[in-house]
Amino acid sequence: MNIRSLTRGDGVVIGAAVVLFIASFLDYSSYCPSGIDCSRVDNPNAWDSLGLLMSVFLAGVIAAALLIVSRAMPGRKVAGLDLGQFGVALTVFALWTAFWTILDISNAGAGLILGLLATMVLAAGAIAGPLVPFLKAPLLSPSAPAQGVQGGQPQFGAQPGQGYGYPGAQQQPYGAQPSQGYGYPGAPQQGQPAPADQAQAQAQQPSHGGAAPAGDFTPFWFAVPVARPLYGEDGSPNPIAELAPGTWYLAVEQRGQSLVAQTQDGRRGVLQDTTGIQRG
Numbered sequence: 001m002n003i004r005s006l007t008r009g010d011g012v013v014i015g016a017a018v019v020l021f022i023a024s025f026l027d028y029s030s031y032c033p034s035g036i037d038c039s040r041v042d043n044p045n046a047w048d049s050l051g052l053l054m055s056v057f058l059a060g061v062i063a064a065a066l067l068i069v070s071r072a073m074p075g076r077k078v079a080g081l082d083l084g085q086f087g088v089a090l091t092v093f094a095l096w097t098a099f100w101t102i103l104d105i106s107n108a109g110a111g112l113i114l115g116l117l118a119t120m121v122l123a124a125g126a127i128a129g130p131l132v133p134f135l136k137a138p139l140l141s142p143s144a145p146a147q148g149v150q151g152g153q154p155q156f157g158a159q160p161g162q163g164y165g166y167p168g169a170q171q172q173p174y175g176a177q178p179s180q181g182y183g184y185p186g187a188p189q190q191g192q193p194a195p196a197d198q199a200q201a202q203a204q205q206p207s208h209g210g211a212a213p214a215g216d217f218t219p220f221w222f223a224v225p226v227a228r229p230l231y232g233e234d235g236s237p238n239p240i241a242e243l244a245p246g247t248w249y250l251a252v253e254q255r256g257q258s259l260v261a262q263t264q265d266g267r268r269g270v271l272q273d274t275t276g277i278q279r280g
Helices: 008-023 050-072 083-104 110-128 195-203
Strands: 220-223 228-231 239-243 249-255 258-262 268-271
Touching: 008 050, 008 110, 050 083, 050 110, 083 110, 239 268, 249 268
Parallel strands: none
Antiparallel strands: 220 249, 228 239, 228 268, 249 258, 258 268
């Protein structure tokens, strides 16, 4: 999974899960009978109580793992629920169990108290993560693409010095033909036909998905503000990939308000939500 696709809400969930796992090794009860040296009393922790361990501590850790995995594999389901929805429900269950457990134990130890606080933060991060704009922001700020050209074509994330649509290049309006551009689709290069000949050849080729691209569309590089799913060109409702913030992708076609984008591994799909994208 691309770490740059994680949001601040995901960071809160991961941090709370780590604290919850540490709390499982601390005493969940501080009971000390009178007349006994309490320093020699070996109080139990969550690993001595299977029910408490599974219903609070490990349930919270598993819930956090499901939430993060749902970012890498959108659309996967468990018992009819999306992985993310199942993870949120599990965090609420862990918080509910921890709350009533600490009320039932008169001498709650550091492990149970810290576990309750961790499950509160975990459930809050899981629920508010997709809703609060601050938590929806990327966990790591997008970095500028590195310089680099490989195999006669610019790498994804590379920043060629010139050519329309590449990060750092001078912008030109739709339909304008760049005077030069290294590896740019449609730019004249040695041993290649002029743009007019290329346009005529492309007009004779069938377009992907059965829809012809707009005549004035020019491919360009772009980045998404938050992680967004990429759907298949055949109209399938299941995402085929996830576009991550901080990575440059190539828009090769426009279909209404959607864009046909190409990923780093060469897969093409439809980006339905184009709001707030950053053009290179």
